[in-house]
């Protein structure tokens with residue numbers, strides 16, 4: 001599929017600050033960007049004779065952005081626990097994730113990435129922000145993930161989860177892996193890879209490790225860390241540092257930096273004020289929070305205070321739309337008030353803030369169809385059973401459009417998924433390799 005292309009006969013949804021729906025639309029993409037879009041008659045009048053793709057009325061809109069993911073969790077699907085079932089979040093970490101990540105080998109990291117990124121583009125995702133852990137093979141692990149993301153063709157912002165769980169040497173290796181990968185991204189500048197400094201959470205990152213991580217870390221590259229996901233993180237921080245985790249992390253060097261703080265559920269009242277510092281974004285993962293029974297982040301209040309909140313899947317699946325649908329119900333349920341979380345709130349968290357965050361990281365206009373924006377697009381097989389217009393896009397997204405089959409996905413103007421096929425990937429062969437890898441992993445974890 002050529003990267004210069006004219007989509008015709010589209011139902012176009014722009015997203016952006018105010019989503020516009022244009023029926024009988026065309027969109028001309030060139031050199032990885034949107035050159036022109038709008039009513040067909042306007043675009044066709046000026047577009048040169050280039051390849052056309054008739055969408056037959058399908059919905060053309062910006063690709064999805066997943067603001068917080070853990071691709072390494074792929075092989076947990078269907079796994080049997082080896083210990084007693086976990087009774088709380090810390091035990092979920094100890095008995096599932098910290099056992100599983102330790103058993104990962106480089107090939108598992110690559111395959112879990114290839115599987116996850118493939119599943120992502122099949123759901124129209126064009127950018128994934130991942131938080132990776134494989135303590136048994138730290139060095140080079142982000143390269144294995146990057147290899148997978150480049151093979152699939154989507155944009156990936158990667159970091160390694162620095163932690164003291166494996167002693168000072170493991171912590172040093174985690175920091176080094178983040179630095180090494182950041183240097184690689186800086187020298188390559190390929191537009192599809194971006195780094196962050198990964199830290200697990202206050203509960204497993206000692207002050208010395210935090211200082212080591214920040215010492216050489218460039219101030220303009222974000223720090224991606226879990227904050228107050230469960231009460232255990234808060235209790236540990238209060239006991240050890242005499243202050244809650246967000247305050248502790250800010251006091252020990254994160255203040256003034258770009259910080260991506262995943263979860264932020266159990267915050268003290270004064271920490272809400274601390275969240276409102278420039279450069280801090282909360283990554284909200286509602287399905288994961290429900291699944292781990294850790295609580296519900298005060299997202300409405302965060303938005304009221306002007307704190308950016310961006311939606312992620314936290315490894316639950318590769319489809320942020322599922323979290324958008326959960327987002328639309330969890331906060332109303334929590335507040336026992338159907339008016340407590342508006343469509344605008346949902347739109348900000350599901351679309352506006354992820355787009356801003358990803359645009360900043362990649363230095364491109366992402367998450368919006370606009371002239372000059374990146375041609376990161378998805379096409380959905382959706383024939384609306386009720387009228388679809390600029391004023392009711394979100395209602396369609398939550399109750400139909402987001403569940404519609406994805407017909408095609410483009411990243412930087414290149415087709416990465418079309419009609420059930422991920423470009424350049426033999427899906428059946430990949431699944432065979434994954435099953436074999438998972439079986440071995442399940443034996444040794």
Ligand SMILES: [Zn+2]
Pocket residue numbers: 068069070131226262314
């Ligand atoms: Zn996470």
